[in-house]
Amino acid sequence: MSTPGIIVPFDVSAHSHLVPYLAALHASCITHDHTIATFLLPLSHEKLLAWWKERIGETNGEKRVMLLLVSDLDPNGAIRGPEIKGVVMLWMPYSETGSFRGFVENLLVHKTHRGKGAAKALMSAIETEALSRGRKLLLLDTESGSQAEAVFKALGYTELGKVPGYGMSPAGGLKDGTFFYKTLQL
Numbered sequence: 001m002s003t004p005g006i007i008v009p010f011d012v013s014a015h016s017h018l019v020p021y022l023a024a025l026h027a028s029c030i031t032h033d034h035t036i037a038t039f040l041l042p043l044s045h046e047k048l049l050a051w052w053k054e055r056i057g058e059t060n061g062e063k064r065v066m067l068l069l070v071s072d073l074d075p076n077g078a079i080r081g082p083e084i085k086g087v088v089m090l091w092m093p094y095s096e097t098g099s100f101r102g103f104v105e106n107l108l109v110h111k112t113h114r115g116k117g118a119a120k121a122l123m124s125a126i127e128t129e130a131l132s133r134g135r136k137l138l139l140l141d142t143e144s145g146s147q148a149e150a151v152f153k154a155l156g157y158t159e160l161g162k163v164p165g166y167g168m169s170p171a172g173g174l175k176d177g178t179f180f181y182k183t184l185q186l
Helices: 012-033 045-060 118-132 147-154
Strands: 006-009 064-070 084-091 101-109 137-143 158-168 174-183
Touching: 006 118, 012 045, 012 084, 012 101, 045 064, 064 118, 084 118, 101 118, 118 147, 137 147, 147 174
Parallel strands: 101 137
Antiparallel strands: 006 064, 064 084, 084 101, 137 174, 158 174
């Protein structure tokens, strides 16, 4: 099996031009799969752009890491927007009592790249990144019954439980949420 792509840590100075492509990937997951991912239909491009710019602003410090899965890099190492296959983030809020915890957020894979190892590659990379930052306990949540739920189970995440009616689906109605954790090993 071929590699799913190249994992690149998001760098504000080199990748800010990718905001519209990240917003488009996010929108595609919501409209195509009805993924519960912050926004409801009809989508506002301006809201998506603003949301991504805010997340990107958090990558300058120690609060957030964002990893991109891309098809290829140009000869200068630059990413072209259409090359983005997926994204995942690690949120590390300040906590003296929880400095070892991190939260996996927004694992988004473009529909044409699913089933080819993209989610596994992104999650493996974010786990490595978490460990390098002293984050040994990862937490996340996803829609119950979703493809993502099956992916997280396959990747060794332990289900904590389900919360009925946890998120509002873009397709309408409330959906249950499943919460997971994973203790990372060195």
